[in-house]
Amino acid sequence: MSATVLLQSGGGGGGGNDPVLLPETIANLLGLSGIVGDIVGGLLGAFLIANIMLAMTAVAGPWAKRKITAAFTDRIAVNRIGPFGLLIIVADAVRLLSKELIVPEGVDRPAWDLGPIIVPFSALLGFAVIPMGSGIQLADPETGVVFAFAASSIASLGLVMCGYASNNKYSLLGGLRAVAQNIAYEIPLIVTAASVIIFTGTLRPSEVVAVQAEPLLTVAGVTIPQWFAFVNPFAFALFMLANLAEIGRNPFDIPEAPTEIVAGYQTEYSSVYFVLIYLGEFIHIFLGGALVALLFLGGPAGPVLPGIVWFIIKIWAFFLFTQWARSAIPRLRIDQLIEVGWKGMLVLSFANLVLTAIIVGVIA
Known part of the structure; x- marks a missing residue:
């Protein structure tokens, strides 16, 4: 029954009710039109979204990560600098940015310089097509879901550049591990997302969200929306697990395992370059969460708020969830990680895709 509703509501493709995008709203507020309005609206919209993500990352990295990990492991986290320890954000920023940027001998520049820039940039680029609700969306292309995955995967290039250009065997191993891990788990991640696209019949982010706004069933007067986490919980679990590998959280934090390869691809980085890599890591976590919300949790949909x-x-x-995994799940070995990816996740994701296609084909 639910799949029939999904097909009826989501198979249309283009649709006639295009959402009003953020650049257009900004241009109208400023009284601009034409190419000038598009450029100014796009730049200001990108600046707004980037700052929202950067502000959340600033809270997540220096403060929330420590507080959450301490709660899971029964320890005391930052609580001395400012109320609830919040001023550790400022203290860490000053401490890290004021450190000397040490460039080791023999590094391959400019690759060594470009790597830390590519990592956060790729994650921010992915947010360009994510509908955040309340009219906050930069672009809504027909292939927006593919664009988000493609933008996120650019980070692999940055990690390889960091590892290779550092002239350090531990960094090189970290870069190679990152590539092996991303290839092994990006395929299941995308194949699992494809099972959602089979239901919706569109790659356009706003339409993927619109399909999930339809009612799935009503229980005791409460209407449950057809979020794909409810429609296909198996695909949701697969996507969450592959997403942990994509963002490098336990048990998949192999590329920077400190007990084995110092800090992996980021071993030789300090000061602002270390901050950029650290920033990119947390923005990618939020991008992973945004993709989970987009494909399985109805996007920005929700009652009242x-x-x-x-x-x-x-x-x-x-x-x-990622911080719980970091605190509770032990790290895999690199051979175990690759085996789980190629022999487990890949097979399960394709099985889910085929089963979804059969179900949709029978109902259609």
Whole structure:
């Protein structure tokens, strides 16, 4: 029954009710039109979204990560600098950015310089097509879901550049591990996302969200939306697991395993370059949460509160899940990680895709 509703509501493709995008709203508010309005609206919209993500990352990295990990492991986290230890954000920023940027001998520049820039840039680029609710979306292309995955995968290039250009065997091993891990788990990640696209019949982010706004069933007067986490919980579990590998959280933090390869691809980086890599790591976690929300949790949909509030709640819930995994699940060995990816996740993701296609084909 639910798949029939999904096909009826989501198979249309283009649709006639295109959402009003953020650049257009900004251009109208400023009284601009034409190419000038598009450029100014796009730049200001990108600046706004980037700053929302950077502000959340600033809270997540220096403060929330420590507080959550301490709660899981029964320890005391930062609590001395400012109320609840919040000023550790400022202290860490000053401490890290004021350190000397040490460039080791023999590094391959400019690759060594470009690597830390590519990592956060790729994650921010992915947010260009994510509908955040309340009219906050930069672009809504027909292939927006593919664009988000493609932008996220650019980070692999940055990690390889960091590892190779550092002239350090531990960094090189970290870069090679990152590539092996991303290839092994990006395929199951994308194949699992494809099973959602089979239901929706579109790659356009706003339409993927619109399909999930339809009712799935009503129980005791409460209407449950057809979020794909409810429609296909197996695909949701697969996507969450592959996402942990994509963002490098336990048990998949192999590329920077400190007990084996110092800090992997980021071993030779300090000061602002270390901050950029660290920043990219947490922005990628939020992008992973945004993709989970988009494909399985109805995007920014939710009762009472504005869409942007629900969107932020969902990606922070995903962040909490990653920190739980970091504290509770032991790290795999690199051979175990590759075996789980190629022999387990890949097979299960294709099985889910084929089963989904059969179900949709029978109902259609």
